[in-house]
Amino acid sequence: MHAITYESPKSLAQALSLLSATGEKGRLLAGGTDLLIQMRAGVRKPEQLIDAKSIPELQVLSFNSQDGLRVGAAVPCCRLIEDPAVRQHYPGLVEAAGLIGSVQIQSRCSLGGNLCNGSPAADTTPALIALGAVCHVASSKGTRTVAVEDFVVSPGRTVLQADELLVEFRIPAPKPHSADCYQRFIPRNEMDIAVVGVGAAVTLNGDTCTAARISLGAVAPTPLFAKEAGASLVGKPLNESTIAAAAALAQQIAVPITDMRGTAEYRKHMVGVLTRRVLTTAAERARAK
Amino acid sequence: MEVQEHKFKVIGTRPIRHDGVDKVTGRAKYGADISLPGMLHGRVLRSPHAHARIKSIDTSAALALPGVKAVLTSEDFPKLAAGVVAMGELPMNPRYLSMNLMAQDKVLYDGHAVAAVAATSSHIAEEAVKLIKVEYELLPHVQNVLDAMKDNAPILLPELRTSGTPEKSDKETNIASQLRFARGDLEAGFKAAAVVVEHEFDTAMVHQGYIEPHNAVAQYNTDGQTTIWTSTQGAFTARDQCALALDIPASSIKVVPAEIGGGFGGKIGIYLEPLALLLSKKTGKPVKLIMSRADVLRATGPTSGSHIRVKMGANKAGKITAAQVWMAYEAGAFPGSPVGAGCMTALAPYDLENLQIDGFDVLVNKPKTAAYRAPGSTNAAMGTETVVDELAEKLGIDPLEFRRINGAKEGTAQPAGPKFPRIGFLETVEAIKNSPHYQSPQPKSGKGKLKGRGVASGFWFNAGFQSSATVNINTDGTASVVTGSTDIGGTRASCAMIAAEVLGLKAEEVHPVVADTESIGHTDMTGGSRVTFATGYAVYEAAQDAVNQLKQRAATLWKAKPEEVVYQDGAVSRTTNGNESMTLKELAGKLPRAGGPVAGRASVNPRGVGPAFATHVVDVEVDPETGKVEILRYTATQDVGKAVHPSYVEGQMQGAVAQGVGWALNEEYFYDEKGTLRNAGFLDYRMPTCLDLPMIETILVEVPNPGHPIGVRGVGEVPIIPPPAAIANAIYRAVGVRMTELPMSPPRLCKAIAEKSAKK
Structure with a gap:
């Protein structure tokens, strides 16, 4: 029989020393909303579970207008969703977190777990990419930072080494007249995985767009940062034609597959539809600020 | 038959269902809740291929795993001849039934059962099925209905010939049968039309999607009698199918129907029951089998695309x-x-x-x-x-x-x-x-x-089909209604209400019971929207039978003729030789001195x-x-x-x-x-x-x-x-x-x- 040990470290140092001892055989457990299902299905077979929920550094949630937002990797999405500062400054991130699973799932799942699971269809990953979020990673040897768009390397695999853990996300403070938005498409209205997900964050100066980041989920082996699509908007007004042009650029980098969630052709089409929709909404939000 | 709607007192009302408290408090016993002392846990190995010949099955490594008590393959099943057996009104082919329960020389779909194990825990059973080595020779498969009808299509069952054709053919085919209904003059009809519309449609294979996965617990006794607990749409139907598949007498099996978490037709057939029985027979212990959701979708249900x-x-x-x-x-x-x-x-x-x-x-x-x-x-x-x-x-x-x-x-x-x-x-x-x-x-x-x-x-x-019911009068003047119909859509309530209507009781004063195959007369499955119609019919007749017996008992007490006694609104009375009346409660207390207990019975096969x-x-x-x-x-x-x-x-x-x-x-x-x-x-x-x-x-x-x-x-x-x-x-x-x-x-x-x- 497959035996599993469980540890619940109370400090980051303790967690890092456990990780360096177990190596590949250990697995961090946050909400467990992906991991436990994968273990039951035999997809992942860790020998040691290291519960991340009692590590104080992974439960940080703070915002100030200078440094922006810090979100510990194991903060449950429900805390994020209910936080007034997050709701005010990062509505797209709130939208993404509020789409994961169901209300029950959101009381357990976390941004860190969503990213470390390495799924190309994770809802919060494109929202984080659009916001330019950076991952702070630690091991017993030291710390490093990784941009969210560089974190996932293939389905289910990330840049994390066996002895490393994701501590927190840092998200820049929003500039004046900036806003984000995330939308995904699912055939039903809940309890589903994105067929396509698109995030966008824009900054306006008057009518002119001064910065824009667009990100795509579920249309490639990893979440994508659609850099050219966002860059195409800089220096231009956000109107129907500039938005359509950006959406067309986003479609160009999508390399979706056909599976039970949708055809490649449909996913490509939906990248266009959702990119137009999130840019329109993000622009409306930025203008209203 | 006269339908006198205006007289109904209970029919058409909305009482709280009798099984409601058990269900909302989690006390209702579903198949998965059954647990017996010394019980083993089974697991089924299923084909990963859509169509393949089984060249060999090596179970030695699985059997060698500590905790594994038995392994089952198609070798353990009797070889049955093809043919059609009428089961109630549902035709059954015992050979195909057996071949679906456990693949014989070929697997015919992804999820087709190939072997099963029984072990001291479900984890060991899960490990053990992975140790069974099956050597397959892959065969071309066909999953689209039009492709399967083509002359050069891969053949699933080489013995199959099309039935219902105008001329008998000896060609290998995937078309099991064909039929035609026709009348009038089609050509003339289309000529007379001002508008003609024509389309071709495709519909996908879909599953019933019941929440509760299939389950079975079997306990084989050395006297050759087996008890099976399972959530099924028909305890008798499950028993008869097990007997057919294993070539044993139906009377050697007792099926105890568990509470059912949905069926929609998908729990009329059997999948696990004979496997649990054979594993129990091999080990001498009770054996429990429960499907995963993936098993349910891969190997049970669905309905046709x-x-x-x-x-x-x-x-x-x-x-x-x-x-x-x-x-x-x-x-x-x-x-x-x-x-x-x-x-x-x-x-x-x-x-x-x-x-x-x-x-x-x-x-x-x-x-x-x-x-x-x-x-x-x-x-x-x-x-x-x-x-x-x-x-x-x-x-x-x-x-x-x-x-x-x-x-x-x-x-x-x-x-x-x-x-x-x-x-x-x-x-x-x-x-x-x-x-x-x-x-x-x-x-x-x-x-x-x-x-x-x-x-x-x-x-x-x-549908109509066969149903039985018993209506027992309790000593306090209430009643119980015993039927053999799995309650899948509120039929306990409807059966109790029909009995209450006839007996002049409140719905709450009648307690409905779903019995096992040894405690009630034969009853066909819950299906064809038939239970409130046919089992309800049996309940109506059984309640009338109880009323007739109650009239007799009252006549005995009053030294009158039964036909002088009237039963109305839960009371007996007579108008001849003075006015006497008694409520059912009063009469129930006097039954020991009036000829004994009252149990109304009926078995029906209604055609209307x-x-x-x-x-x-x-x-x-x-x-x-x-x-x-x-x-x-x-x-x-x-x-x-x-x-x-x-x-x-x-x-x-x-x-x-x-x-x-x-x-x-x-x-x-x-x-x-x-x-x-x-x-x-x-x-x-x-x-x-x-x-x-x-x-x-x-x-x-x-x-x-x-x-x-x-x-x-x-x-x-x-x-x-x-x-x-x-x-x-x-x-x-x-x-x-x-x-x-x-x-x-x-x-x-x-x-x-x-x-x-x-x-x-």
Whole structure:
């Protein structure tokens, strides 16, 4: 029989020393909303579970207008969703977190777990990419930072080494007249995985767009940062034609597959539809600020 | 038979269901809750291939694993001859039944059982099945019904020959049977038409989606008697099938029905019961088998995908002049799709002079299909009701008016021949026409959101079959009702209410019990919407029997003749030789001195089955950019005969519409090119959630069934038939596209809308 040990470290140092001892055989457990299902299905077979929920550094949630937002990797999405500062400054991130699973799932799942699971269809990953979020990673040897768009390397695999853990996300403070938005498409209205997900964050100066980041989920082996699509908007007004042009650029980098969630052709089409929709909404939000 | 509705005191009310407290407190015992001392846990090894020859099975490593007590393969099953055995009214082929329970020399679908183990824990059993080495020789597979009918198609069962052909053929084939209904002059009928509409339809294989996975616990005794606990739609049917598959006497098996977490037809057949029995026999211990959700989707249920061609013509007055339907249904790996029922129900709502319906039962490398709520007719109605809608549209006639012009009524000949008794189809059309929903303005399309309204109708025969019931009078003057019918839709309540009505008791004073196969007379399965009709009939007769005995007992006490005693409103009285009366409570206390206890009994096989008709209306909103459909409003109406407990009748209608919406919009078996099922879970097998459905409005039309003492018609099945066609018709009104493929999922609808705008 497959035996599993469980540890619940109370400090980051303790967690890092456990990780360096177990190596590949250990697995961090946050909400467990992906991991436990994968273990039951035999997809992942860790020998040691290291519960991340009692590590104080992974439960940080703070915002100030200078440094922006810090979100510990194991903060449950429900805390994020209910936080007034997050709701005010990062509505797209709130939208993404509020789409994961169901209300029950959101009381357990976390941004860190969503990213470390390495799924190309994770809802919060494109929202984080659009916001330019950076991952702070630690091991017993030291710390490093990784941009969210560089974190996932293939389905289910990330840049994390066996002895490393994701501590927190840092998200820049929003500039004046900036806003984000995330939308995904699912055939039903809940309890589903994105067929396509698109995030966008824009900054306006008057009518002119001064910065824009667009990100795509579920249309490639990893979440994508659609850099050219966002860059195409800089220096231009956000109107129907500039938005359509950006959406067309986003479609160009999508390399979706056909599976039970949708055809490649449909996913490509939906990248266009959702990119137009999130840019329109993000622009409306930025203008209203 | 006279139906005296005005006299009902309990029938038609809405008491709290008798099994409600157990269910909401979690106390009800489902199959998975059964646990016995020393019980072993089993696990089934299933084929990863759609079609392959089994070259060898090596179980030695599994047997060597500590904790493993037994391994089972097809070697442990008796080799049975092909042939058809009548089981109740359901034909069964023992050889195919056995081959489906455990693959013999070939696996025929992804998920086909190959071996099973029993071990001291479910974890060990899980490890053990992975240690069984099966050597396969892969064979080409076929999963599309039209491909399977081709001459050069891979053959699933080399022994199979088509039945029902005009000339006998000795050719290898996947077509198990074919049938035809025809009358009138088709050619003349189409010539007389002002408008002819023709379409081809494809519908996907779908699963019943019951929440509770299949389960069985078996305990074999050294005296050769076995007890099986299982959630099944029919304890007797499960027993008879086990006996057939294992070639042992039915009387050597007792089946104890557990509480059931849904079935919809999918828990009439057996999958685990004989395996648990054989493993228990091998080990001498009780053995429990429970399926995972993936097992359920890969190896049980589903109902047929199909290819259907419909051609219909109508004259300027809106009268249908000719109708032709051709349908091929996926049987799965063994014969037995519901194509016959599809053929018989497809055009049944209409009075037709000229028609031809052809049906084909076709083997494909997918799980053997099982019954699913009005089996066969939802597929068929998707075709015929869409074409009816287009005929009405092209003639400029309101779709409900078109049904009024053509609708079947008492005396109309069904496509299969027999004439309808008193039916309420036109009453359902009228009820929809007058409904607040249909009377409300057509939904208005807004910017980017297109809306439309559609209607469709459906017909289902309903079933009779055999039922038994006992009504026991308790010492305190209350009663218990014992039946052998699994309660899948509130039938405990309806049976108790029928007994209460006859006995003059309150519904709460009658306690309903579902008994095992040794505690009640033979009762066929819960299926065909038959329990409140047929078991309710038995309960009615058993309660009358109890009343007659009570009258006799009172006569004994009063030294009167039984015919001088009247039973009314829960009391006996006599008017001759002075006025005497006694309540049932008083009489019950005196029974020991009046001839002894009272137990009314009845066993019936009623023939007066009342067919059911339904007409539905739906408003949808389509996002033309994504192809996603939102159900805005839904109203279902149905001729329910007499609603014994209206809330549970409404619940049946709402549940069936929910399933119909899933079938229409998202549910489908998704196989990859290797023939592996890719969505064997509720994440990607998309049934609607509560957020995908509006409150489904219901209108009960009560045209009493003259063949039943209370006027009951079956109600559970017919409401699943109209939804896909009604939604397709609503989508057409919204976006101008006639969808001919189920499910009408966002990618498909999006593509159809794009193709339509490209043509402009």
